[in-house]
Amino acid sequence: MYTHPITVYYEDTDFTGVVYHANYLKYFERAREHLLGVDDLVALYQDHGTSFVVYKAELTFKEGAVHGDRLEIRTEVHAESEYRLIFDQSVWRAGGARPLVTGQVHLVCVDKKHKLVRLPASVMEALRLQGG
Numbered sequence: 001m002y003t004h005p006i007t008v009y010y011e012d013t014d015f016t017g018v019v020y021h022a023n024y025l026k027y028f029e030r031a032r033e034h035l036l037g038v039d040d041l042v043a044l045y046q047d048h049g050t051s052f053v054v055y056k057a058e059l060t061f062k063e064g065a066v067h068g069d070r071l072e073i074r075t076e077v078h079a080e081s082e083y084r085l086i087f088d089q090s091v092w093r094a095g096g097a098r099p100l101v102t103g104q105v106h107l108v109c110v111d112k113k114h115k116l117v118r119l120p121a122s123v124m125e126a127l128r129l130q131g132g
Contacts, residue, residue, distance in 0.1 A: 001074055001075065001076050002031065002034075002035040002074070002075045002076075002077075003073070003074050003075075004027075004030060004031035004034050004035070004072070004073040004075065005070065005071070005073075005094075006027050006030070006070075006071040006072070006073055006091075007068075007069075007070055007071070008065050008067055008068060008069040008070075008071060009067065012067070013066065013067050016064075017066055018064030018065065018066055019064055019066070019069075021059075024059060024061075024091060024101050024103070025057065025059070027071070027073050027091060028073060028075075028087070028089045028103060028105055030073070031073035031075050031089065032075065032077075032087055032089075032105070032107070035075055035077065036052075036123065036126075037126075040126075044120060044122070044123075048120065049111050049112040050109050050110070050111060050120055051109065051110060052085075052107045052108070052109055052110075053107065053108060053109075053110055053114075054105060054106070054107060055084065055106040055107060055108045056104075056105070056106040057103065057104070057105045057106070058103060058104050058105075059101060059102070059103040060101065060102045060103065061100075061101050062098070062099060062100055062102070063100045064100065065091065065093070065100055065101075069093055070093070070094040071091055071092065071093060071094065071100075072092045072093075072094055073089060073090070073091055074090045074091075074092060074099075075087055075089045076088045076089075077127060078127070079124060079127060080106070082118045082119060083108055083109070083116060083117075083118060083119060084106055084107065084119075085106070085107045085108075085119065085123075085127075086104060086105075086106050087104065087105045087106075087107065088102075088103075088104055089102070089103050089104070089105060090102045090103070
């Protein structure tokens with residue numbers, strides 16, 4: 001499992017004082033980007049013309065995070081097929097006993113013409129090494 005830290009800033013909240021719902025997708029994105037490797041994702045696009053896009057996203061909101069919270073985005077990933085990765089992600093307060101938000105995000109790879117392509121061998125190998 002990969003854990004990515006997030007601090008909730010005032011700008012992340014809505015008028016009720018809790019994190020605006022769409023920001024959890026941003027938090028999940030940051031965690032996935034760090035798990036896969038920022039430099040690796042840049043190279044994948046620049047050198048091979050391949051990038052990831054979201055195919056499907058589902059979120060369940062249980063409790064809202066608030067300004068000043070220190071959060072952990074917990075991520076587990078596995079390859080559903082040669083074409084799709086599934087990320088099971090959750091938001092926890094640091095040291096918390098239960099998740100605030102849970103979600104599942106499906107990613108696929110496309111080329112520069114936005115056509116579906118197989119997941120790159122380098123990504124599949126990295127997942128294999130991580131046990132995913």
